[in-house]
Amino acid sequence: MKYHPIDPKLFVRSREKFMAKMKPKSLAIFNSNDIYPISADSTMPFQQHRDIFYLSGADQEETILLLFPDALNKEQREILFVRETNDHIAVWEGEKLSKEQATGVSGIQNVQWLSDFDKVFFDLMTEADTVYFNTNEHYRQSVETQTREDRFIRRCKEKFPAHSWAKSNPILQEIRGVKEKQEIDLMQRACDITEKGFRRVLKFTEPGVWEYEIEAEFLHEFIRNRSRGFAYTPIIASGNNANVLHYVVNNQQCKTGDLILLDVGAEYANYSSDMTRTIPVNGKFTKRQREVYEAVLRVKNEATKMLVPGTMWAEYHKEVGKIMTSELLGLGLLSKADVQNENKNWPAYKKYFMHGTSHHIGLDTHDYGPIKTPMKANMVFTVEPGIYIPDEGFGIRLEDDVVIQEKGEPVNLMKNIPIEAEEIEDIMRS
Numbered sequence: 001m002k003y004h005p006i007d008p009k010l011f012v013r014s015r016e017k018f019m020a021k022m023k024p025k026s027l028a029i030f031n032s033n034d035i036y037p038i039s040a041d042s043t044m045p046f047q048q049h050r051d052i053f054y055l056s057g058a059d060q061e062e063t064i065l066l067l068f069p070d071a072l073n074k075e076q077r078e079i080l081f082v083r084e085t086n087d088h089i090a091v092w093e094g095e096k097l098s099k100e101q102a103t104g105v106s107g108i109q110n111v112q113w114l115s116d117f118d119k120v121f122f123d124l125m126t127e128a129d130t131v132y133f134n135t136n137e138h139y140r141q142s143v144e145t146q147t148r149e150d151r152f153i154r155r156c157k158e159k160f161p162a163h164s165w166a167k168s169n170p171i172l173q174e175i176r177g178v179k180e181k182q183e184i185d186l187m188q189r190a191c192d193i194t195e196k197g198f199r200r201v202l203k204f205t206e207p208g209v210w211e212y213e214i215e216a217e218f219l220h221e222f223i224r225n226r227s228r229g230f231a232y233t234p235i236i237a238s239g240n241n242a243n244v245l246h247y248v249v250n251n252q253q254c255k256t257g258d259l260i261l262l263d264v265g266a267e268y269a270n271y272s273s274d275m276t277r278t279i280p281v282n283g284k285f286t287k288r289q290r291e292v293y294e295a296v297l298r299v300k301n302e303a304t305k306m307l308v309p310g311t312m313w314a315e316y317h318k319e320v321g322k323i324m325t326s327e328l329l330g331l332g333l334l335s336k337a338d339v340q341n342e343n344k345n346w347p348a349y350k351k352y353f354m355h356g357t358s359h360h361i362g363l364d365t366h367d368y369g370p371i372k373t374p375m376k377a378n379m380v381f382t383v384e385p386g387i388y389i390p391d392e393g394f395g396i397r398l399e400d401d402v403v404i405q406e407k408g409e410p411v412n413l414m415k416n417i418p419i420e421a422e423e424i425e426d427i428m429r430s
Contacts, residue, residue: 001059002226003269008107010182011057015078017175018055018168019069027068027124028132028168029156031148032061049149050363051134051172053270056080056106060097062114067132068124075110076124084113130164131156137169140366177360177369179378183271184403184413187362187380190231190268191401191413194275197221197266198417202427207256207281211236214260215250222266231272232365235263238281242395243388245355256282259289259394265365272365274382275414276399283428285421289394292387293421295327296396299385303357304402307381307410313371320357324385325349333389352387361401377406380413 022028030052036044048059056065064081071077080103085096099111112120125131133153136143157165179187197218204217214236222229236250242261254260258281265273278293280286285293303320325348328334334348342348358381360369369379381404386397398419402410418424 001269002223002228004226005105006057006186006269007182008057008105010180011055011105012107013180014055014175015067018171019067019077021171021175022067022069022132023130023166025070025128026130026132026166027066027071027128028134029121029152030055030065030067030134030168031152032058032063034148035061036145048270050270051168054172054176054363056108058082058097058102058106059270064114064117065108066121066124068128070127071124072127076120078108079110079112079120080106080108081112081114081117081120084115125160125163128163130166131160132166132168132171134168134172137167137173138364138366138368139371173368173370176362176367177379178376179362179380179403183362184378184380186269186271187273187401188413190227190266190271190273191275191417193222193225193227193266193268194264194273195414195417196225197264198262198275198277199427201262202279202418202424203430205254205260205279205281205428206283207254209254209281211238211241211250211252211254211260214254214262215264218264218266225266227266227268229267231265231267231274235261235276237261237263237395240390240393240395242278242397243390245388254281257286259285259396261395261397263397263399270363272361272363272367273413274361274365274384274399274401275417276384276386276397277417277419277424278396278398279424279428284425288392289396290421292331292389292394292396293398295331296385296387296398297419297421299323299327300383300398300400303385304383304400304412305409307358307375307383307402307404308408309375309377309404309406311375313375316375317357320385321347321349321353324353324387328352328387331387333387352389353385354388355384355386357385358382375404377404379404381410 033049035046062083066079082097082102102111200221233248237247238254238260239258241247261278263276302323338348360367384399388395400414402412
């Protein structure tokens with residue numbers, strides 16, 4: 001992996017938190033992701049399933065984690081199964097984790113070859129009453145492809161029909177939502193790499209460049225700083241392209257007088273960053289662009305202050321909507337009549353700000369974390385209001401990643417990334 005080694009104490013702690021919430025006489029299984037085919041002998045680059053990484057640090061395909069806190073043999077309470085390497089694999093793919101290396105990465109003492117999984121699993125199932133399956137229940141998920149987890153669940157139910165089944169996801173949603181200090185440090189590293197990319201782009205951008213050229217500048221800077229690349233598909237949206245929320249083709253030329261909405265973030269050690277900045281192609285905001293920009297920035301700053309322990313997700317978004325409504329009135333985009341006659345299920349401000357303000361971020365860009373219970377310290381959220389005006393040919397969104405504190409305002413992991421309009425203009429002119 002490109003990233004520096006991670007202290008395995010992080011993964012030891014994650015397993016402790018998960019196992020503390022398991023039912024008596026239960027075991028849990030976590031599988032690596034598949035390597036997905038493209039066509040012929042081509043495949044997608046491997047990315048580890050975030051749950052098994054969170055619990056083990058194992059960043060390798062064909063890996064299985066078994067947790068069984070009530071196993072009669074103490075040595076079988078944590079087992080990591082990894083693919084056995086050989087000379088052929090070493091030549092064609094590079095060496096895989098040895099048992100000793102897997103222990104060093106994960107902190108798990110009992111590491112076995114994957115070929116022994118069925119035998120060990122059958123033995124432990126004779127002691128267990130319940131099996132925790134790792135289903136994907138994220139509120140944004142829309143997966144259609146059958147996964148390695150799906151295949152395991154089907155086989156397990158067929159082979160062990162007398163066992164009870166439970167879901168890992170509710171536990172993971174709870175514990176992954178609150179970050180350890182080590183995790184926040186890794187996310188800070190991802191944000192710092194994003195900063196390097198953004199500063200590079202500020203120096204590079206000028207009228208006539210193409211959106212994909214800007215994308216390439218980010219990618220160059222990310223990879224040279226030990227990132228695998230983008231944490232998610234980047235949005236480099238100039239002019240009216242910014243009014244397409246998930247614009248990702250990045251194939252248009254940037255023209256003087258236009259703005260560019262940059263929604264990009266580096267990953268580091270599988271942890272995400274998520275930044276949005278909006279900059280002028282020619283290095284200077286027009287008066288109107290600056291007015292809208294400052295309005296979005298004020299909403300972002302006010303929204304950030306609300307992210308404190310005890311805040312409820314739904315109420316937070318309502319309050320941000322009120323602030324945005326006030327700004328849109330000031331910009332002349334809404335009238336008092338628009339607000340008075342609005343549909344309460346789709347408030348007037350939604351015409352110009354139609355998406356949510358925040359989401360959990362961590363190992364996934366839209367990370368696990370509860371959204372129906374009060375916010376807690378060490379949860380990490382994006383804050384990303386925007387105003388989109390197709391009739392005026394531009395859209396503006398600003399986004400930072402912040403960590404909720406026990407007391408006071410959140411800590412902004414992107415505090416060093418330029419966001420004030422004047423600073424952006426100064427850097428672009430220099």
